[in-house]
Each structure stands twice: as structure tokens, then as C-alpha cells.
Amino acid sequence: xxxxxxxxxxxxxxxxxxxxxxxxxxxxxxxxxxxxxxxxxxxxxxxxxxxxxxxxxxxxxxxxxxxxxxxxxxxxxxxxxxxxxxxxxxxxxxxxxxxxxxxxxxxxxxxxxxxxxxxxxxxxxxxxxxxxxxxxxxxxxxxxxxxxxxxxxxxxxxxxxxxxxxxxxxxxxxxxxxxxxxxxxxxxxxxxxxxxxxxxxxxxxxxxxxxxxxxxxxxxxx
Numbered sequence: 001x002x003x004x005x006x007x008x009x010x011x012x013x014x015x016x017x018x019x020x021x022x023x024x025x026x027x028x029x030x031x032x033x034x035x036x037x038x039x040x041x042x043x044x045x046x047x048x049x050x051x052x053x054x055x056x057x058x059x060x061x062x063x064x065x066x067x068x069x070x071x072x073x074x075x076x077x078x079x080x081x082x083x084x085x086x087x088x089x090x091x092x093x094x095x096x097x098x099x100x101x102x103x104x105x106x107x108x109x110x111x112x113x114x115x116x117x118x119x120x121x122x123x124x125x126x127x128x129x130x131x132x133x134x135x136x137x138x139x140x141x142x143x144x145x146x147x148x149x150x151x152x153x154x155x156x157x158x159x160x161x162x163x164x165x166x167x168x169x170x171x172x173x174x175x176x177x178x179x180x181x182x183x184x185x186x187x188x189x190x191x192x193x194x195x196x197x198x199x200x201x202x203x204x205x206x207x208x209x210x211x212x213x214x215x216x217x218x219x220x221x222x
Contacts, residue, residue, distance in 0.1 A: 001064075001085060001086075001105065003064075003085075003086050003105035003107070003125045003126070004125050004126055004151055004172070006038065006064055007038055007064070007107075007126065007153065007172060007173045008151075008172040008173060010037055010038045010064070010173065011167065011172075011173045011174070011207040012036060012038065012163075012173065012174060012176065012203055012204060012207045013038045013039065013040060013153065013155075013173055013174070013175040013176070014031050014036050014038065014039040014040070014175075014176060014177075014180055014181070014200075015039070015040055015042060015068060015155070015175050015176060015177035015180075015181070016028060016039055016040065016041045016042060016045065016051075016068075016177075016181065016185065017042045017044055017045055017177060017178075017181065017185055018045050018051075018181075018184075018185030018186065019045070019046065019185060019186045020045070020046055020047055021045065021046070021047030021048065021050045021051035021054070022047075023184075023185050023186070023188075024041055024045050024047075024048065024051040024055075024185065025051055025054055025055060025058075026184075026193065027181060027184050027185055027193070027196060028041075028051075028055050028059065028065075030184070030193045030196050030197050030200070031196070031197075031200050032059060032060070032063055033197065034196075034197045034200035034201055034204070035200065035201070035204050036200050036203075036204065037062060037063050037064060038063075038064040038173075039063070039064065039065060039066070040065075040066040040067060040068035040086075040088045040107075040175075041055070041065070041066070041067060041068060041084075042067075042068040042069040042177075043067055043068065043069045043070060043071075043075055043079070044069050045185075048067070049067070049078055049079065049082040050082075052065060052067055052079065052082040052083055052084050053082045053083050056082075056083035056084075056085075057083075064085055064086070065083070065084060065085055066079075066084050066085055066086035066087060066088055066105075066107070067079030067082070067084035067086075067087055067088065068088040069088070069089070069090060070087045070088065070089050070093065070095035070096070070099070071089070071090075071093045071094070071095050072093070072094050072095050072098075073094045073095060073097070073098035075095050076094075076095040076096075076098040076099045076102070076104070077098065077102075080099075080102065080104055084104075085105065086104065086105035086106065086107060086125070087099040087104050087105070087106050087107070088106075088107040088109075088128060088175075089106070089107070089108050089109050089128075090109040090128075090130055091108075091109045091110065091115070091130075092108060092109070092110065092115060092118055092119055092122065093109075096108045096109075096119070096122065096124070097122065100122045100123035100124065103123075105125045106122075106123065106124045106125055107124065107125060107126050107127075107128050107153060108122065108124035108126075108127055108128060109127075109128045109130045109155075110127050110128065110129065110130070111129065111130065111131075111135075113143060113146065113147065116129075116143060116147060116150055116152070117147070120150060125151070126151040126152070126153050126172060126173075127150060127151065127152050127153065128153050128155045128175065129143070129152050129153065129154050129155065129171075130155045130156045131155070131156030131157055132154035132155055132156050132157060132158055132166065133156050133157015133158060133159075133162070134156070134157060136162075137154075137162065137165040137166050137168070137169040138169070140152055140154055140166060140169045140170060140171055141169040141170060144169070144170040151172045152170065152171050152172065153171060153172060153173045153174065153175055154166035154171045154173075154174045154175070155174070155175035155176075155177075156175075156177075158174045158175065158176050158179065159176075159179040160179065160199075160202050160203055160206045161206075163176070163203065163206045163207055164206050164207065167207060173207075174207065176203060179199075180196075180199055180200065180203055181196065182195060182196060182199060184196040
């Protein structure tokens with residue numbers, strides 16, 4: 001799998017944080033039915049590894065399923081054993097180093113130019129700019145000045161309104177957690193999954209290429 005090509009094409013990475021493996025799976029099924037086909041299960045989810053294993057056996061092969069919030073080398077190994085197709089970290093963690101050493105596709109967290117360069121030198125497939133929402137699309141645009149070929153994914157505080165702005169600023173994709181998931185990962189209320197499906201449709205509309213217009217530095221809209 002070429003993770004960079006896949007997330008560049010799909011443009012939206014759903015971040016699943018739930019209070020149980022079962023609720024995580026329920027949210028994943030809703031998102032897949034709505035058309036979202038790239039997602040990570042945060043290991044802050046109780047039973048997150050079990051959710052990844054079950055999802056990988058139940059979901060279509062074309063759905064990308066990764067493990068998020070990977071901090072340690074042991075977590076990276078466990079996530080790979082559970083069937084995660086890629087590893088996501090909040091920073092340049094021991095888990096990121098293990099994923100790179102074992103050639104597991106890595107979406108490595110970073111913020112500063114030095115961290116972005118370090119993540120790429122480590123072997124990251126793409127760099128997760130986190131927390132993007134604290135700095136805005138303009139910050140990502142500025143990063144791409146000296147680093148025009150760096151594949152950047154905006155994560156943290158990205159909502160439906162700003163998602164196309166990050167893409168227009170040069171992000172290859174956006175990662176979205178609570179603005180997409182809402183309360184669906186923590187409640188069995190009947191409307192929760194219906195509302196999640198509606199938010200998913202709205203986010204997919206927002207990341208359509210026609211909305212990410214005006215890409216900087218002469219790049220065409222993807």
C-alpha cells in the first residue's frame with residue numbers, strides 16, 4: 001500500500017476515539033456506510049487494538065485502518081500485530097521510531113520546521129501537523145515555503161469550515177476527530193449514529209477538490 005497516494009486521494013482521515021471497542025466499531029461502520037474510507041483508531045480507546053483487529057476482519061479491504069496515538073515501541077508492535085495498516089503518532093515518539101525501523105507506514109506528528117524535517121528524515125510517509133487548529137491554514141502555508149515537497153496532513157481543531165482551507169494551503173489531507181465524531185463514540189443514543197452519518201457527508205463534501213481552490217505556489221487542486 002502506498003499510504004501517501006491513498007490519503008492524498010481520499011483527503012479525509014477520520015480519527016476514532018471512543019469509550020469502548022464496540023462503540024468504536026459502530027462509528028467505523030457508520031463512517032464507511034457514509035463513504036469515509038480512511039480512519040485511525042486512537043489507542044486511547046479502551047480495547048482499541050481489539051477494535052482494529054475486528055474492523056480489519058469485517059471491513060472491506062479498500063478501507064484504510066490505522067492505529068493512532070502510538071507512543072511506545074510496544075504499542076507500535078502491538079498495533080501492527082492487530083492489523084493496523086499504518087501508525088499515527090502525536091510527535092516523534094519511540095513508537096514512531098519503531099514504525100520507521102520496521103517499515104510500517106508512518107504518519108508522524110510534528111509542528112515546527114525542525115520537527116517536520118526530523119520526521120521526514122526518520123522515514124515518515126507523511127507528517128501530521130498537530131495541533132493545526134492552534135495555528136491555522138496560514139501556518140501550514142508558511143511551512144510549505146521552505147518545505148514545498150513535504151507531505152503535510154493537518155490535524156487537531158480542523159472542522160468542516162477550515163478543512164478546505166488547509167487543503168488549499170497545501171495539505172495533502174486533513175485528519176478530523178471530535179468535530180466529525182461528536183458524541184457518537186460515547187453514547188448509544190439512537191440519533192448519535194444518524195448525526196454522525198450526516199456530519200460525515202458534510203465533511204466529504206467539504207474536502208471535495210472543487211472546494212480546495214486557490215492552492216498556493218501554482219499547484220493545481222488535487
